[in-house]
Amino acid sequence: MKHLLMKIYKGLYDAYGPRHWWPGETPFEVMVGAILTQNTSWKNVEKAIGRLKENGLLSSTKIRRLRRNQLASLIRSSGYYRIKAERLKAFVNFLFEHYDGNLNRMRKEEIKTLREKLLRVKGIGLETADSILLYGLQKPIFVVDAYTKRILSRLGIVPEKASYEAIQNLFMNHLPHDERLFNEYHALFVHLGKTVCKKSPECDICPIKGIEHRA
Ligand code: SF4
Structure with a gap:
């Protein structure tokens, strides 16, 4: 085999x-892309990420502070935007609860444990979790x-x-x-x-x- x-x-x-691959200027951008790309084309994701960037909001701290409906309206182009806004908020909250919002700290977590934790975040399924691990954190999965x-x-x-x-x-x-x-x-x-x-x-x-x- x-x-x-x-x-x-x-x-x-x-x-x-x-x-x-994966297109994205920062690990956080890659992770946001992995969440937004569920059930939509990459072109639509790019538009949504572009709007977050234009408004200086593509960071975990900023997304954490944004109200959910504001976030939803910014990422409207990605489709299912209310659900995705909720998912992004859930992911960012997870990041702060477990790693103080620090991706380097997240990266230091052992892969199996981290994967299990990610899969417990609302709206993060297998493909999204593994994309975050591989493309966002360079973990071998x-x-x-x-x-x-x-x-x-x-x-x-x-x-x-x-x-x-x-x-x-x-x-x-x-x-x-x-x-x-x-x-x-x-x-x-x-x-x-x-x-x-x-x-x-x-x-x-x-x-x-x-x-x-x-x-
Ligand atoms: S296009 Fe798909 S089915 Fe056709 S040869 Fe390539 S891998 Fe096989």
Whole structure:
């Protein structure tokens, strides 16, 4: 399995190169993006983050002080903005309650404990928690999303209905726990899923078409 997973990685990396993912100027911005991107396109998230920036409000202290309806109106473009405002507030409150608002302190927490804590924050699910850990805090954990699932099931590596954990374990159990590798691998899957392995896949131009598809 390790050989196969690395072959896929290499095929994608050779074709697309480094993806410089996740876009964001600071770890906090990455975390905000991870929360806002649920059920919406990245373009809409960028607009919402842009508005927070324009108003000088993209910091944990500022978001903590903002009223929920003010925050909701600022992030309106990200969709489900009332729910997302609540989620952002919940996350920021968590950050202050557990780490005095200090991301370096948060980063020092052991990954398993931190993940469990994040998953207890209202509105933070598996993919969001893992994105915060990997892209916000450079912790070595594999992020699974709909693209990952679709590509791997088309390759016949996992069943179509495989759980998040089952897919994540595949990578965690067979690859070195290397944050850079996990960062790049997930980003390459996102790129492939968006541009080639779409709902209707364009297999002719796929850089991993030569890899045996068991499905
Ligand atoms: S060959 Fe086709 S199905 Fe397989 S990963 Fe590429 S685009 Fe998807």
